[in-house]
Amino acid sequence: MPDEELLEEGVLNPIKPEIQDPLLQELLGEQQAATPQEQPQPVPEQFDEVDCVVIGTGAGGAPLLARLAMAGLKVVALEAGPRHDARRDFATDEKAQEFLFWNDERLSAGRTPTSFGNNNSGTGVGGSTLHYTAYTPRAQPDDLLLRTEFGIGQDWPLSYADLEPYYDELEQLLGISGPAAYPWGPPRRQSYPLGPLPLNGAAQLMQRACQQLGIRTSPAANAALSARYYQEGIGWREACTNRGFCQAGCSVGAKASMDVTFIPLAEAYGAEVRAEAFVTEIERDAQGRVTGVVYEQHGQQMQQRCRALFLCAGAIETPRLLLLNELALSSGHVGRNFMAHPGMQVWGTFEEEVRPYKGIPGALISEDTHRPANANFAGGYLLQSIGVMPVTFANQVARGRGLWGAALHDYMRQYNHVAGINILGECLPHDENYLELATEKDSRGLPKPRVHFSYHDNELRLSEHAERTMRQIWETAGARDIWAFQRSAHVIGTCRMGRSGDDAVVDADGRAFDVPNLYICDNSVFPSALSVNPALTIMALSLRTADRFLEKQRRLDA
Amino acid sequence: MNTTPHYPPGTVRALLDTEHVSDATREALQRRLAAGTEPYQTQFFEPEAYALLEAVCARLLHQPNAPANVIDVARCVDERLALGHADGWRYDALPPDREAYRLALGGLRQTAQAQYGRDFLQLTPAEQDAVLQAVQAGTASGAIWQELNGPLFFEELLAETISLYYSHPLAQEEIGYVGMADLPAWTRIGLNDREEREPQATTQPTQ
Numbered sequence: 104m105p106d107e108e109l110l111e112e113g114v115l116n117p118i119k120p121e122i123q124d125p126l127l128q129e130l131l132g133e134q135q136a137a138t139p140q141e142q143p144q145p146v147p148e149q150f151d152e153v154d155c156v157v158i159g160t161g162a163g164g165a166p167l168l169a170r171l172a173m174a175g176l177k178v179v180a181l182e183a184g185p186r187h188d189a190r191r192d193f194a195t196d197e198k199a200q201e202f203l204f205w206n207d208e209r210l211s212a213g214r215t216p217t218s219f220g221n222n223n224s225g226t227g228v229g230g231s232t233l234h235y236t237a238y239t240p241r242a243q244p245d246d247l248l249l250r251t252e253f254g255i256g257q258d259w260p261l262s263y264a265d266l267e268p269y270y271d272e273l274e275q276l277l278g279i280s281g282p283a284a285y286p287w288g289p290p291r292r293q294s295y296p297l298g299p300l301p302l303n304g305a306a307q308l309m310q311r312a313c314q315q316l317g318i319r320t321s322p323a324a325n326a327a328l329s330a331r332y333y334q335e336g337i338g339w340r341e342a343c344t345n346r347g348f349c350q351a352g353c354s355v356g357a358k359a360s361m362d363v364t365f366i367p368l369a370e371a372y373g374a375e376v377r378a379e380a381f382v383t384e385i386e387r388d389a390q391g392r393v394t395g396v397v398y399e400q401h402g403q404q405m406q407q408r409c410r411a412l413f414l415c416a417g418a419i420e421t422p423r424l425l426l427l428n429e430l431a432l433s434s435g436h437v438g439r440n441f442m443a444h445p446g447m448q449v450w451g452t453f454e455e456e457v458r459p460y461k462g463i464p465g466a467l468i469s470e471d472t473h474r475p476a477n478a479n480f481a482g483g484y485l486l487q488s489i490g491v492m493p494v495t496f497a498n499q500v501a502r503g504r505g506l507w508g509a510a511l512h513d514y515m516r517q518y519n520h521v522a523g524i525n526i527l528g529e530c531l532p533h534d535e536n537y538l539e540l541a542t543e544k545d546s547r548g549l550p551k552p553r554v555h556f557s558y559h560d561n562e563l564r565l566s567e568h569a570e571r572t573m574r575q576i577w578e579t580a581g582a583r584d585i586w587a588f589q590r591s592a593h594v595i596g597t598c599r600m601g602r603s604g605d606d607a608v609v610d611a612d613g614r615a616f617d618v619p620n621l622y623i624c625d626n627s628v629f630p631s632a633l634s635v636n637p638a639l640t641i642m643a644l645s646l647r648t649a650d651r652f653l654e655k656q657r658r659l660d661a
Numbered sequence: 662m663n664t665t666p667h668y669p670p671g672t673v674r675a676l677l678d679t680e681h682v683s684d685a686t687r688e689a690l691q692r693r694l695a696a697g698t699e700p701y702q703t704q705f706f707e708p709e710a711y712a713l714l715e716a717v718c719a720r721l722l723h724q725p726n727a728p729a730n731v732i733d734v735a736r737c738v739d740e741r742l743a744l745g746h747a748d749g750w751r752y753d754a755l756p757p758d759r760e761a762y763r764l765a766l767g768g769l770r771q772t773a774q775a776q777y778g779r780d781f782l783q784l785t786p787a788e789q790d791a792v793l794q795a796v797q798a799g800t801a802s803g804a805i806w807q808e809l810n811g812p813l814f815f816e817e818l819l820a821e822t823i824s825l826y827y828s829h830p831l832a833q834e835e836i837g838y839v840g841m842a843d844l845p846a847w848t849r850i851g852l853n854d855r856e857e858r859e860p861q862a863t864t865q866p867t868q
């Protein structure tokens with residue numbers, strides 16, 4: 104068991120945090136050393152040049168790392184967070200697991216500021232997949248054609264047919280559990296490799312009510328094993344034990360996070376993963392091609408040269424790195440088009456015992472609202488039942504209901520009778536919603552990212568529609584004390600892909616228009632938000648990006 | 662009639678000694694149970710400001726069995742601010758956490774003076790609640806609240822203290838949570854499905 108305090112402090116903030124408070128700065132006076140930037144930089148340690156460096160090992164970085172290694176390339180992944188032995192070290196305790204989150208402070212601005220940390224940003228070998236809920240629906244074909252369908256938003260520069268083979272491949276490799284016949288989307292060429300996970304209390308309540316209301320539901324597709332599963336290069340993984348803790352890390356290995364799937368696969372083929380390696384600089388030659396990166400590891404500066412760079416640091420750190428390094432900025436779209444899914448949750452209290460800590464949290468889904476009839480907004484949303492851990496729930500009660508004192512305690516005592524539903528809905532890009540570098544510095548002396556996010560008409564109308572639907576479901580299920588928690592989830596779109604470098608940062612292959620040997624693959628490249636959870640599509644893009652890159656290499660070699 | 666479930670005390674401590682809890686989980690929870698039993702020397706706040714923070718926490722978190730069962734949330738806030746830890750984000754409209762906490766505690770003093778002509782610590786519990794309600798609603802008087810966004814700060818304060826409270830095994834026991842005892846696999850997970858090791862509630866009418 105790692106010392107939680109040590110991990111919290113040591114891993115993410117190896118340097119003494121810079122004091123921001125002017126008063127405190129004055130008080131502490133000479134105790135405060137110069138900022139790290141002002142200290143003379145030691146000469147970085149160097150390694151031999153490799154074919155590819157991959158920054159970040161989450162949903163975007165890990166699959167392509169494996170693919171490139173399997174093609175025989177010499178690849179190194181640099182991951183800011185630590186490597187864990189989940190089976191031994193992960194506690195079934197939210198607070199002890201806080202080390203999984205990207206806890207460096209980001210500034211949330213706008214009229215509907217979005218929260219980071221445990222709401223959407225992880226760190227460690229495996230990235231945010233260490234704490235994703237493992238819902239893995241596919242995008243539907245029309246998700247990629249929003250502008251064609253509605254005249255607003257953005258089309259993707261690739262189609263469902265481009266993604267489909269990768270969805271097929273991923274579902275088999277990850278061992279996705281799902282229903283024999285999934286009711287939405289185009290007919291599937293292959294069924295899910297494993298049957299669905301069992302429904303917990305919240306899912307049963309939602310299923311019951313939806314049936315009465317004529318809303319179709321289905322057991323969800325989950326990247327968690329309903330039975331033991333074997334994959335070449337990965338080995339056996341154990342079945343889900345229904346411990347309901349996906350969002351704070353799976354100690355069983357049942358959840359298909361990258362640390363138990365693509366990372367071991369990549370390493371089996373010779374990839375090297377360097378943990379606790381925080382990249383700060385991207386180096387270039389006179390022609391503007393990337394030549395390597397500089398990173399900090401255990402307080403030391405290191406350099407790694409490479410022939411191609413894959414930037415997969417997530418939709419906040421990727422544009423932040425590009426802005427810090429003034430790289431690939433000619434489109435003016437780095438950091439712009441920031442989107443987050445409207446993710447409203449509706450909670451109710453039931454006579455029945457729910458005990459919401461048991462079972463995979465995301466057990467039941469409905470995509471009947473993918474394109475609701477008579478909607479006054481573009482796009483649509485999906486509905487999911489949710490299980491919830493106690494601290495996460497308490498936090499939402501504090502923020503959403505503002506309860507305290509005896510009222511809070513009485514409400515929290517209902518915890519075992521509480522069930523929730525949430526949505527994930529389309530979000531349109533807007534000029535007002537963007538990421539910039541703030542003047543305030545973080546513990547490394549680097550400018551903090553500031554993210555502006557305000558809902559506009561489309562998100563507001565969609566949320567209203569969804570709130571009505573969810574309240575109706577919970578009323579039908581017999582809930583009392585129903586309340587809605589307005590929140591947004593996932594960070595999307597800050598280095599979007601497109602057909603031209605005029606309004607996009609990368610092309611459909613993930614290659615930067617400005618820099619021929621720089622590839623980006625993570626949630627930042629999505630041109631539109633999609634009305635489904637993003638991880639499976641990020642992984643599909645990751646494999647595709649690797650394949651397109653390898654194809655180009657082969658053509659060059661031929 | 663609505664009823665409030667109550668769960669038997671001692672459940673979590675008893676479970677911690679069994680094989681239902683993994684080593685990593687047991688270690689984390691026992692450390693938290695042991696913390697706060699020895700006297701605490703503040704690291705970030707001046708003693709006076711700390712006393713004020715403790716008084717605020719006492720109003721936000723209703724601990725009917727205090728002091729025996731007091732879960733020391735103020736101490737955790739003090740430790741965090743001393744270490745400079747963050748949780749990944751902050752409202753841009755608020756100053757950095759340390760500054761926000763200092764300002765807000767000063768603001769509470771100002772509001773108490775403006776509303777009652779006394780120090781916050783000298784107010785009755787009901788008066789203290791009125792001051793806190795004014796901050797939460799954005800109607801608190803005092804110059805500091807012109808500078809610091811009261812409702813946003815209150816939300817942050819509430820989220821931090823409540824999360825700390827419900828991180829404690831005894832607070833989790835209070836609400837019938839025994840998710841820490843997840844070995845072997847839960848098999849009875851549907852509605853009204855109780856596993857042998859899960860406590861049964863006795864219900865009492867809502868006060």
Ligand SMILES: Cc1cc2nc3c(=O)[nH]c(=O)nc-3n(C[C@H](O)[C@H](O)[C@H](O)COP(=O)(O)OP(=O)(O)OC[C@H]3O[C@@H](n4cnc5c(N)ncnc54)[C@H](O)[C@@H]3O)c2cc1C
Nearest residue numbers: 159161163183223230231236237238382420625626636638
């Ligand atoms: C609580 C929660 C539940 C979720 N549930 C679901 C779900 O059910 N289904 C779903 O599809 N999605 C879900 N998600 C979202 C999903 O986890 C993310 O969309 C996905 O992991 C994003 O992948 P990414 O590659 O963009 O970034 P990440 O997975 O975040 O990976 C980025 C990696 O880059 C590293 N990094 C960043 N900066 C640097 C640097 N400078 N140097 C070195 N390394 C760096 C980070 O440490 C991190 O490991 C959930 C997320 C959360 C937080």
Ligand code: SF4
Nearest residue numbers: 343344346347349353
């Ligand atoms: S519910 Fe299943 S997949 Fe999720 S953390 Fe628990 S064992 Fe792992």
